[in-house]
Amino acid sequence: MYCQVIIDIVHENVASPFTYRIPEEMELIPGQRVAVPFGRREKEGIILGLSETCDLDESRVKDILRPLEDYAAVPAELMELAGQMALEAHCPLAETLRLMLPAQMRGGRIHVKTEKTAVLNVQAEKALAMAEAEKRSPKRAAILRMLADGKVHMVSELASAVKEPREALRKLAADEIILLSEEESLRVPGSSFGSLQNPGFTLTAGQREALDEILPCLTGKGGRFLLHGVTGSGKTEVFMAAVQETLTLGKSAIILVPEIALTPQMVSWFRGRFGPVAAVIHSRLSPGERFDEWRRIRRGEARVVIGARSAVFSPARDLGLIVVDEEHESTYMSDHHPRYDAREVALNRCARENATLILASATPSILSFARARRGDYMLLEMPRRVKDRPLPEVEIVDMREELENGNRTVLSASLRRTLKECVTRGEQAMLLMNRRGYNSFVSCRSCGYVVKCPNCDISMTYHVASNDGMLRCHYCGQAMRPPETCPECGGKYIRYFGAGTQKVEEEVAKLLPGIPTARMDYDTTGGKDGHGKILEEFRSGRARVLIGTQMIAKGLDFPQVTLVGVIAADMTLNLPDYRSRERTFQLLTQVAGRAGRGEKPGKVIIQTYKPEDPVIGYAASQDYRSFFEDEFRRRRRGLYPPFTLLVRFLTESRSEEAAVRTADQLEREIRDMMENHPAWQKKVLLVSNDTPGVKVLRGKNRRHVLMKLLVGPETDEMIAAMTELAREPAGDTEVWFEVNPTTMI
DNA sequence: AGCACGCCGACT
DNA sequence: GTCGGCGTGCTC
Numbered sequence: 134m135y136c137q138v139i140i141d142i143v144h145e146n147v148a149s150p151f152t153y154r155i156p157e158e159m160e161l162i163p164g165q166r167v168a169v170p171f172g173r174r175e176k177e178g179i180i181l182g183l184s185e186t187c188d189l190d191e192s193r194v195k196d197i198l199r200p201l202e203d204y205a206a207v208p209a210e211l212m213e214l215a216g217q218m219a220l221e222a223h224c225p226l227a228e229t230l231r232l233m234l235p236a237q238m239r240g241g242r243i244h245v246k247t248e249k250t251a252v253l254n255v256q257a258e259k260a261l262a263m264a265e266a267e268k269r270s271p272k273r274a275a276i277l278r279m280l281a282d283g284k285v286h287m288v289s290e291l292a293s294a295v296k297e298p299r300e301a302l303r304k305l306a307a308d309e310i311i312l313l314s315e316e317e318s319l320r321v322p323g324s325s326f327g328s329l330q331n332p333g334f335t336l337t338a339g340q341r342e343a344l345d346e347i348l349p350c351l352t353g354k355g356g357r358f359l360l361h362g363v364t365g366s367g368k369t370e371v372f373m374a375a376v377q378e379t380l381t382l383g384k385s386a387i388i389l390v391p392e393i394a395l396t397p398q399m400v401s402w403f404r405g406r407f408g409p410v411a412a413v414i415h416s417r418l419s420p421g422e423r424f425d426e427w428r429r430i431r432r433g434e435a436r437v438v439i440g441a442r443s444a445v446f447s448p449a450r451d452l453g454l455i456v457v458d459e460e461h462e463s464t465y466m467s468d469h470h471p472r473y474d475a476r477e478v479a480l481n482r483c484a485r486e487n488a489t490l491i492l493a494s495a496t497p498s499i500l501s502f503a504r505a506r507r508g509d510y511m512l513l514e515m516p517r518r519v520k521d522r523p524l525p526e527v528e529i530v531d532m533r534e535e536l537e538n539g540n541r542t543v544l545s546a547s548l549r550r551t552l553k554e555c556v557t558r559g560e561q562a563m564l565l566m567n568r569r570g571y572n573s574f575v576s577c578r579s580c581g582y583v584v585k586c587p588n589c590d591i592s593m594t595y596h597v598a599s600n601d602g603m604l605r606c607h608y609c610g611q612a613m614r615p616p617e618t619c620p621e622c623g624g625k626y627i628r629y630f631g632a633g634t635q636k637v638e639e640e641v642a643k644l645l646p647g648i649p650t651a652r653m654d655y656d657t658t659g660g661k662d663g664h665g666k667i668l669e670e671f672r673s674g675r676a677r678v679l680i681g682t683q684m685i686a687k688g689l690d691f692p693q694v695t696l697v698g699v700i701a702a703d704m705t706l707n708l709p710d711y712r713s714r715e716r717t718f719q720l721l722t723q724v725a726g727r728a729g730r731g732e733k734p735g736k737v738i739i740q741t742y743k744p745e746d747p748v749i750g751y752a753a754s755q756d757y758r759s760f761f762e763d764e765f766r767r768r769r770r771g772l773y774p775p776f777t778l779l780v781r782f783l784t785e786s787r788s789e790e791a792a793v794r795t796a797d798q799l800e801r802e803i804r805d806m807m808e809n810h811p812a813w814q815k816k817v818l819l820v821s822n823d824t825p826g827v828k829v830l831r832g833k834n835r836r837h838v839l840m841k842l843l844v845g846p847e848t849d850e851m852i853a854a855m856t857e858l859a860r861e862p863a864g865d866t867e868v869w870f871e872v873n874p875t876t877m878i
Numbered sequence: 879a880g881c882a883c884g885c886c887g888a889c890t
Numbered sequence: 891g892t893c894g895g896c897g898t899g900c901t902c
Contacts, residue, residue: 135902137902138902140879140901140902142879142880142901143879144879144880146879146899146900146901147879147900147901150902151901151902152902153902154902169902170901170902171880171901171902172880172881172882172900172901173880173881173882173901174880174881174901176879176901187902189902193902194902195902
């Protein structure tokens with residue numbers, strides 16, 4: 134027998150399978166990991182397939198050394214998934230296969246943990262009699278009495294009654310009175326999140342209706358749902374019930390959450406409700422715990438998996454359901470190689486394994502909602518909050534008026550007043566400073582005008598004076614000098630935005646002397662568990678005002694918070710990214726949902742230089758539908774995803790000249806390629822060659838070639854050709870190729 | 879990815 | 891004359 138093995142090396146040169154002979158008496162199956170001789174070294178590999186014959190010269194074929202486990206580490210469905218992903222991403226199979234295994238499992242770094250056990254080897258009566266006789270050895274007597282029940286006991290358990298039992302055990306074993314052996318032990322992660330009993334409450338009508346659609350699918354061939362419910366409508370309860378039903382049917386469920394550290398409630402609910410059948414995968418697990426959780430899942434002992442995006446690759450037995458909570462979150466998009474979208478993988482797996490998919494969000498992504506409307510997903514709407522609690526009152530403050538009234542600070546008069554009242558009442562407030570990215574945009578403080586690219590309908594980015602002080606469009610490379618006066622109203626207050634959380638904290642300290650505040654942003658969450666510490670400070674009430682970037686807006690539940698202030702809603706709106714409107718809407722809607730989660734009603738103040746922007750209004754009234762229709766039209770009109778594909782080649786080199794030269798070379802080759810393929814040429818809307826937002830990163834000079842493509846039947850071929858193009862060696866310049874890059878810096 | 883082989887400059 | 895630079899090429 135022979136087998137095809139994928140060697141665990143990610144390199145084009147060794148990407149295709151290698152043939153090995155399977156020695157007599159060795160039984161192997163596809164998906165199993167093996168050790169093989171490779172060159173003059175030993176390597177790990179995964180069996181792709183088996184065959185009776187081999188078309189290679191016998192003498193060149195080597196023998197499999199040994200299996201690494203006695204089961205297939207990658208089950209058949211995940212083998213197929215890895216294959217398809219490698220094909221789509223144009224990357225070696227070894228790379229996608231790595232996603233299917235806990236990283237620590239590779240390279241033999243992790244071992245199955247065993248625990249020593251002891252069991253009686255003689256009749257219980259005889260043991261008890263011996264215990265009586267063992268006058269001189271109380272330890273042996275005690276051990277014999279404990280083992281007299283005939284059951285297998287852990288040595289650690291015996292050790293808690295008898296100190297240092299090792300010598301006594303050794304003697305008993307030598308006399309063949311007891312048997313010592315080792316048993317595999319699983320490190321079940323401690324209940325670091327506690328275990329909250331979820332109060333069993335009766336379902337609302339909305340929840341009932343949603344479940345009536347979902348539950349029948351679980352028994353059959355599966356279904357696809359987009360669960361759209363306003364903040365506080367009880368989406369969690371719906372998919373918890375679906376998970377319960379999945380377990381009742383003897384199947385497994387995977388629940389994906391955007392960031393496990395931010396959803397401790399969910400984890401404790403699941404632990405409380407499902408006990409040890411729930412496996413929780415999060416970044417704080419030790420390598421050993423992670424591996425053991427993986428094995429519990431692989432064996433079918435854990436049938437509920439909760440984790441971040443990589444949990445979508447869990448080897449769940451008989452998969453019945455995948456839930457993607459907060460479906461719109463960008464964390465579902467992997468940020469390093471091989472790039473994948475956990476939502477797409479979930480969809481793929483569900484189709485493959487006849488499982489049901491539930492995407493849940495209060496603010497679904499444009500893509501998912503568009504699909505739901507097209508009929509790809511069944512749309513389940515829950516427009517009401519539980520107990521018919523009202524949505525918080527939202528006030529929009531026009532910051533241009535503040536300026537006219539002589540207020541040049543970051544806090545409006547209204548926010549100052551409300552904040553003071555809130556704190557005086559002993560309640561808590563959250564202030565969101567949604568600043569992102571390195572660069573700032575340029576805006577007129579008198580009329581709200583923002584400098585936009587003439588070709589792209591995207592705000593231009595100011596490149597600091599130490600760079601070249603120009604305004605640039607990150608999409609097409611258009612550059613211009615910043616205007617001295619506002620082209621719209623002629624005003625002189627053209628400003629470069631860039632104020633941060635620190636500034637806000639200073640203002641709050643001036644307004645409320647002596648009131649403790651907490652600040653949460655990239656600068657303050659550096660240390661180990663910096664996140665948790667700051668949040669705890671706020672949760673405990675020691676800090677009364679929490680000031681932070683968008684990390685404070687996600688899924689947090691502080692019942693004492695009655696005021697949420699958004700310092701400058703336009704900040705994310707004017708980022709040079711076609712997704713900025715979507716992100717702003719999501720952020721504002723989600724943050725508005727943070728206020729008034731307890732008994733007391735909440736208030737939200739949104740400060741903006743552009744109160745007339747519909748996105749602000751849609752978020753204030755939590756009107757998802759109108760936002761969607763508006764944004765979908767805008768994308769179609771502006772030819773943005775999902776109607777088009779953005780593609781980028783990034784060159785990086787120590788030498789600026791080399792980075793530029795390589796980018797120029799790529800551009801020429803791309804243009805040649807398009808000349809040779811008239812059908813492809815028609816799909817190309819834009820080719821630009823320019824300096825990216827960050828010109829030098831980690832000491833490397835950078836340059837990028839951007840393309841916008843219309844999606845069509847030839848898309849995949851074009852991507853494949855461009856992938857090849859990017860692979861060509863370019864001296865000391867590195868070339869990165871990306872489709873729909875997550876970031877454009 | 880590693881690790882061989884292989885062909886040109888400064889050293890015991 | 892050799893030791894060693896890292897350019898090309900192969901690994902079932």
